[in-house]
Structures are given as structure tokens and as C-alpha cells.
Amino acid sequence: MSKLLTTQLYKYHVEQKSKLIEFAGWDMPFSYDGTLKEHNYVRNNCGFFDVSHMGRLALDIGQIQNISKLICSDILNLDNSKALYTIFTNENGKALDDVIFWKFEDKLILICNASNREKISNHLINNNIEFEDQTFDTCLIAVQGPNTVNHLKDLLDLPKHFSAVDNGEYICARTGYTGEDGFEIMFNNSKVDEILNYIVRKEIKPCGLGSRDTLRLEASLPLYGFELTEEISPVEANLKWVITNEDDYLGKEIIHNELNSSNHKTLKKFVIDSKKIARTGTKVKSNNINGVVTSGNYSPKLEKSIGFALFDSSPESDLIEFDIRGNFIEGNIINKRFLN
Amino acid sequence: MTEKKYLETHEWYSVNDNEITVGISDFAQSELGDIVFVTLPTVDESFSKGEGMVEIEATKTVAEVYAPMDITITEVNNKLDSEPELINGDPCGEGWIVKGSIKDLDDIGMSYQEYESFIS
Missing domain, CATH: 2.40.30.110 (Aminomethyltransferase beta-barrel domains)
Incomplete structure (x- = not known):
């Protein structure tokens, strides 16, 4: 078996005696204090997840027209400093991945699932879209829960819901994957100690993949590989609200036929x-x-x-x-x- | 009461005269993660050795508790209906699961030391 990948926070996970599991080729924390406790930290207060295993691809804004041909949501009319949840579709209208884009004046940041980073990278290359894979140069943490604003407000300027800010040191978005208010913070690997110290000082509890799964399920959110696959379209996954792209994109005709039919x-x-x-x-x-x-x-x-x-x-x-x-x-x- | 014995399927049992008490090991509860539902048998139900008696649903997975020998249930830990987490917190004490009368003593479980080397 090939060696598992580890994030910059790996030492912290080991020190915290988290239960580690293999996830999409990464050695990741499943739980620290137990899935139910961690679930409740996020529902009632605040918790943080190391999600640095997720793919982070940076694209020049000039690539946006080409990206629009591959996703089922309208990214062209999205305002700058906004976040977009969307789905890369294949020629059969099925899901290659569900992703988040952060749109800025000069660039797009694409956050994809860890299990699909290579697939999406190849998909972009095959469609002549240039990008820089920043997954291994940066960290990504998600801080979630009703008290998150109080805990994070001293760290950085917080964006509004489904928005993103880039202050040069951090890129921070406010999308969430738990049904609670929450922020995703991307930063250079050199800042990992600074951020971790801040989190520890604020007594924000670490949460693992176990509670991430119970939280997203309870929040009625899909997980790629389960509710979305290369056999399941956004229409079939009941994600019709995501289909807003008027442009031509891969699988559009099939998806629009599905929208007008119950035969799926x-x-x-x-x-x-x-x-x-x-x-x-x-x-x-x-x-x-x-x-x-x-x-x-x-x-x-x-x-x-x-x-x-x-x-x-x-x-x-x-x-x-x-x-x-x-x-x-x-x-x-x-x-x-x-x-x- | 005899000292606890352990099975390869991660139950523990102890025998007192003709009565057996059964639970799951600390290792087993830790592997299962947070236990959320326990489906208990009814008193007077009989089980043959190796038969599933109890179903434990945890956030990570589901597990069955097997009868260590031929027994008839005499008491179940009803606290587990409302506090299934007792198994996580104290698997070998308050988190016991069922008691039964032994129909056929078959005391072949491992000692704690043997079980420890089995799981390591």
C-alpha cells in the first residue's frame, strides 16, 4: 500500500490522540472526543475541521468562460467576492464532482473533493484550462457553529454569507457544510502554527470526519460518492436549484430533458x-x-x-x-x- | 463470580453459579464509536451458542452481540434503552447488556491477557 498523505495539522491530530482513518488517500482524523460530542460542539457552540485534504485549484479569471462550459451553475454572472456551490457534469449529465468556487476580481479558487482532485485536474487539462494546484502549499480549515463569529472576529475580517474575502494572508469564505454558520479559511502552510495557536487559545474544539458526516446528513446536504456519483445527475440528486447555467455545458441537454420529465x-x-x-x-x-x-x-x-x-x-x-x-x-x- | 472471559467476537462474560452476565469489551465499544441504539432481547428468550442476541447501532457501524453459550435471558439492562452510551462509558460495568441462565456451561473464553494479545 502506498504511503498515506498527511496535512500540515497531522502532528496536532496525533497529539490530540484522534482516531485516524484512511480517507481518499489521506490519513485523517475520524474523531477526537467522539462523534456525538463533536456533533454537538458544532450545533451548540463551535468546532473546527481540518479539511486540507480537499483539493484547492487556483485559476486565472480569464478561464471563467471555459469553466462555464463544464458546470451546471451560472458562474459568469456571479459577483466578485462570492462563493458558488456547483457540479461538474459529464456528457451524460451526471456528476463528476460537487465543488465550491470562490470568485475574485483576478482569480477563481476551486475547492473539490479530495477523492476527485486528480479527476477534476485531468478534466481541466483535457479542456485546455490552466490552473495551479495549491493543495499541498496551503491549508484549509472549516470553523463551524453558532458562536463561530465571536470566536473568529479577532482573527480576520469575516465575509457575509456565501461570500469570500482575500486579504493577502488568508482567503476566507462563509459557506459551511453543517447547516450552521461557518467559515472556511485557506492559508499558506507557513501560517499553520499561528492559526492553530489562535484556535487552541479560543478553545475551539477539533472535530473529525465522523461528525462532519452526521452534521452534513442532518443538514440534508449530499456527499460525493454517495448522493452524487458519475451515475447520478444533479436533477436525480434533487439539486435542481443548482442548475442555473444558461450557457452550453457538458450534458446540458440531458439535464434539461430530465428537468421536464419524471422518468428518472x-x-x-x-x-x-x-x-x-x-x-x-x-x-x-x-x-x-x-x-x-x-x-x-x-x-x-x-x-x-x-x-x-x-x-x-x-x-x-x-x-x-x-x-x-x-x-x-x-x-x-x-x-x-x-x-x- | 468468576473473572471476566472474552470471546473473539469481542463479548465479555462472567459466570456466577448458573447465571451469566454478558457485555462487550472496551476495545469493541471503542471500535464501534458512539452507540446510539441497543435492541435488547426479551426475558425468557433462549439463544444457542453463537446466535445473535442484541443489536448495537453506533454512528460508525452496527454490531451484534452473540450468545457465549446456550442461555435463556433472565434480565436485560433496560437502562440501555434511554442511555445506550453507558456501553461506551463503562462497557464492563454499568454497560452490561444481558443476564441469562446457563443451559450448558461452555466456559472457553479467553482470559484478559489472552484477549489483549488477540486484539493487539
């Missing part, structure tokens, strides 16, 4: 009232419509089992039945978000 797979959220978790791969049925669970776990806030399932077509009934290790367990599709 569809992702639904579900809740189970019994003490069972329907995990990834669990079979589910609504009358005669089959589906499969893409993600499922415990929601600490709802104190219930929740998840996403991808159905072959739109179920007519919200009553669903899971086959959990041979036992038939009832659940319900819900059409609102898990958390209000």
Missing part, C-alpha cells in the same frame, strides 16, 4: 422511527418502486435514524420499507429538510 431516478430523505439505521446499500421500497440507501445514520438533534435513498422513479407513497439484514423495517419519506 430521484433522491429522497427518510426518517425511521424504530431503533435501526438504514446504512449505505440498504434496499428500500415504496409500493413497487425500488430504491437503495445512499447514506444513513443517527441524527443527534432529532434523536432518530435518518438518511437519503435513491429511488428508480418518484415514489407515490411516502411510506417506505427497508430490508435491514433480512428484517422489514418501516420508514417515511420526508419532503422538508431534516432540520428547520
Whole structure:
């Protein structure tokens, strides 16, 4: 097995005795104090995640027309200093990756999933788009939770929601992946001690990938590899709001046909009232419509089992039945978000 | 009461006369992560050695607790219904899971030292 990659915060993770796991080729913290505790730090106060494993690609703003041909959202009319959640689609209209762009006057910063950094890099190269991969020269941390502003306001000028600032030392955006107010801060590797000292002084708790997953699930947010794959389109993943690109882009025709049809797979959220978790791969049925669970776990806030399932077509009934290790367990599709 | 014995499937058990107490090891709870649901059997239910008695759902994964020998359940730890985290906090004490009467004593578990070298 090849050696796992480590982030600049690796020493800190080891000192904190975090449980480390392999994630997309990186040795990353799964938890420090336990997933539920970390989940609650973020829901009730503030926590930080080392997300330096995610890809960070810098592009000259002159590349924006070419980028627009590859994503399903309108980036051309996005204001400077704004952040955009979007999806790189392939010629079949399926998802190559879900990403965040930060748009500045002179550049774009593209944040992609760690597992897709090489794929997206190659995709850009194949489309003659120049970029600089800054993943290994910089760090990225996400600080999330209702008290985050209080904790971070002494560190830097904080942007407004779905905005980004670049002060030359840090690039900071306010997008979040937990359903809470939160900031993502990208900085040069040389600043890692300074930032870590600040975080430790403010007693912001470290959180691992375990709570990142329960938080994003509870916040009804998709995770690439589960709710989005090269077999699942943004329409199927119920991300119609992301499709705002009027330009021609890869797979546009298929995606627009899907938008006007019900003849496609569809992702639904579900809740189970019994003490069972329907995990990834669990079979589910609504009358005669089959589906499969893409993600499922415990929601600490709802104190219930929740998840996403991808159905072959739109179920007519919200009553669903899971086959959990041979036992038939009832659940319900819900059409609102898990958390209000 | 005899000292705790451990199984390769990470249960511990102790025997007192004809009664057995079963839980999971500290190693097992640590591997599972935060335990959120425990589905307990009912009193008087019988299990053969190796049969799944209890289902533990944790944030990371799910695990079954297997019967260490042929037993009939005499008591379950009902506290686990509302406080499943007792297994994480005190797996070998307050986080015990079931008690049962032994139908056929089959005391072949590992000592703690043997179990430690098994998991390391």
C-alpha cells in the first residue's frame, strides 16, 4: 500500500490522540472526543475541521468562460467576492464532482473533493484550462457553529454569507457544510502554527470526519460518492436549484430533458422511527418502486435514524420499507429538510 | 463470580453459579464509536451458542452481540434503552447488556491477557 498523505495539522491530530482513518488517500482524523460530542460542539457552540485534504485549484479569471462550459451553475454572472456551490457534469449529465468556487476580481479558487482532485485536474487539462494546484502549499480549515463569529472576529475580517474575502494572508469564505454558520479559511502552510495557536487559545474544539458526516446528513446536504456519483445527475440528486447555467455545458441537454420529465431516478430523505439505521446499500421500497440507501445514520438533534435513498422513479407513497439484514423495517419519506 | 472471559467476537462474560452476565469489551465499544441504539432481547428468550442476541447501532457501524453459550435471558439492562452510551462509558460495568441462565456451561473464553494479545 502506498504511503498515506498527511496535512500540515497531522502532528496536532496525533497529539490530540484522534482516531485516524484512511480517507481518499489521506490519513485523517475520524474523531477526537467522539462523534456525538463533536456533533454537538458544532450545533451548540463551535468546532473546527481540518479539511486540507480537499483539493484547492487556483485559476486565472480569464478561464471563467471555459469553466462555464463544464458546470451546471451560472458562474459568469456571479459577483466578485462570492462563493458558488456547483457540479461538474459529464456528457451524460451526471456528476463528476460537487465543488465550491470562490470568485475574485483576478482569480477563481476551486475547492473539490479530495477523492476527485486528480479527476477534476485531468478534466481541466483535457479542456485546455490552466490552473495551479495549491493543495499541498496551503491549508484549509472549516470553523463551524453558532458562536463561530465571536470566536473568529479577532482573527480576520469575516465575509457575509456565501461570500469570500482575500486579504493577502488568508482567503476566507462563509459557506459551511453543517447547516450552521461557518467559515472556511485557506492559508499558506507557513501560517499553520499561528492559526492553530489562535484556535487552541479560543478553545475551539477539533472535530473529525465522523461528525462532519452526521452534521452534513442532518443538514440534508449530499456527499460525493454517495448522493452524487458519475451515475447520478444533479436533477436525480434533487439539486435542481443548482442548475442555473444558461450557457452550453457538458450534458446540458440531458439535464434539461430530465428537468421536464419524471422518468428518472430521484433522491429522497427518510426518517425511521424504530431503533435501526438504514446504512449505505440498504434496499428500500415504496409500493413497487425500488430504491437503495445512499447514506444513513443517527441524527443527534432529532434523536432518530435518518438518511437519503435513491429511488428508480418518484415514489407515490411516502411510506417506505427497508430490508435491514433480512428484517422489514418501516420508514417515511420526508419532503422538508431534516432540520428547520 | 468468576473473572471476566472474552470471546473473539469481542463479548465479555462472567459466570456466577448458573447465571451469566454478558457485555462487550472496551476495545469493541471503542471500535464501534458512539452507540446510539441497543435492541435488547426479551426475558425468557433462549439463544444457542453463537446466535445473535442484541443489536448495537453506533454512528460508525452496527454490531451484534452473540450468545457465549446456550442461555435463556433472565434480565436485560433496560437502562440501555434511554442511555445506550453507558456501553461506551463503562462497557464492563454499568454497560452490561444481558443476564441469562446457563443451559450448558461452555466456559472457553479467553482470559484478559489472552484477549489483549488477540486484539493487539
